[in-house]
Amino acid sequence: MHSLTFLTESDHSFPDPSLALAEPNGLLAIGGDLSPSRLLAAYQSGIFPWFDDQDPILWWSPDPRAMVIPGQLHISKSLKKFLKKSDWTITINNDFKSVIEHCAKPRLKQEATWITQDIQDAYCQLHNLGQAHSIEVWAQGQLIGGLYGIAVGRVFCGESMFHIVTNASKVAMVYLQELLLEFDYALIDTQMMNPHLESLGAKIISRNDFLTLLAEFKQQQPKQGCWQARVFREGGIHE
Known part of the structure; x- marks a missing residue:
């Protein structure tokens, strides 16, 4: 089942990318921070941040890739x-x-x-x-x-x-x-x-x-x- 996860600043784990929304394609999680440990955890999991100044931090894992x-x-x-x-x-x-x-x-x-x-x-x-x-x-x-x-x-x-x-x-x-x-x-x-x-x-x-x-x-x-x-x-x- 597709779902959107709200991240906390204390937990740097990510949900399974298979849970990412189909629309918009690949949106998986919101929030957290851009600390080195979280960013590296994201890339290790096939996830990346993508957002603009008007958005909260958004994390993506699109399908296809x-x-x-x-x-x-x-x-x-x-x-x-x-x-x-x-x-x-x-x-x-x-x-x-x-x-x-x-x-x-x-x-x-x-x-x-x-x-x-x-x-x-x-x-x-x-x-x-x-x-x-x-x-x-x-x-x-x-x-x-x-x-x-x-x-x-x-x-x-x-x-x-x-x-x-x-x-x-x-x-x-x-x-x-x-x-x-x-x-x-x-x-x-x-x-x-x-x-x-x-x-x-x-x-x-x-x-x-x-x-x-x-x-x-x-x-x-x-x-x-x-x-x-x-x-x-x-x-x-x-x-």
């Missing part, structure tokens, strides 16, 4: 051509705060953002604890694109991406994939499908199948050193 298998990202011919010629620099965990601030800016035709100041503060805290990570794309010393998310075992839970120059967010995804392949990650959780993710090769699976994969991969460890802050590609992207 969108995901990308590292190695199966769709790279179009035009993007491959662009990659060969680009002189952009890619970094890892170089400027997490700026990435999430850019992601928080409302998109075209949007009046508000779900990446509230509370969300920004909470994920920056997770980053400082070594749990949240960013990929940055730079052109001539300027941050032009990037993405951020949470690492859970061999799963990378993508949260948001941005670009201020065409192709910059796609380039961030390409190099996220390369990084995850190098360090033996098994899955990129992209949460809910949208046209941009679909164009990059994201697939949808049932929530139950996703949770089965998460239960397996969250217990496994990738190779060490993946998220060391560093330059990943400098001054040029070449195949």
Whole structure:
């Protein structure tokens, strides 16, 4: 039976995601807080926060779920051509705060953002604890694109991406994939499908199948050193 749970600040446990509402799709719980322990418990359970400044904290586990298998990202011919010629620099965990601030800016035709100041503060805290990570794309010393998310075992839970120059967010995804392949990650959780993710090769699976994969991969460890802050590609992207 579908039901909505009201969380307390003292108990960081979550209800079974199968109890989430069908409409709105995946809404599971309300309330609680954005402490590191609760956020990590959420991602370990296939749950994530999503709300705006007018809402209480809302927790979701939608069905179906969108995901990308590292190695199966769709790279179009035009993007491959662009990659060969680009002189952009890619970094890892170089400027997490700026990435999430850019992601928080409302998109075209949007009046508000779900990446509230509370969300920004909470994920920056997770980053400082070594749990949240960013990929940055730079052109001539300027941050032009990037993405951020949470690492859970061999799963990378993508949260948001941005670009201020065409192709910059796609380039961030390409190099996220390369990084995850190098360090033996098994899955990129992209949460809910949208046209941009679909164009990059994201697939949808049932929530139950996703949770089965998460239960397996969250217990496994990738190779060490993946998220060391560093330059990943400098001054040029070449195949």
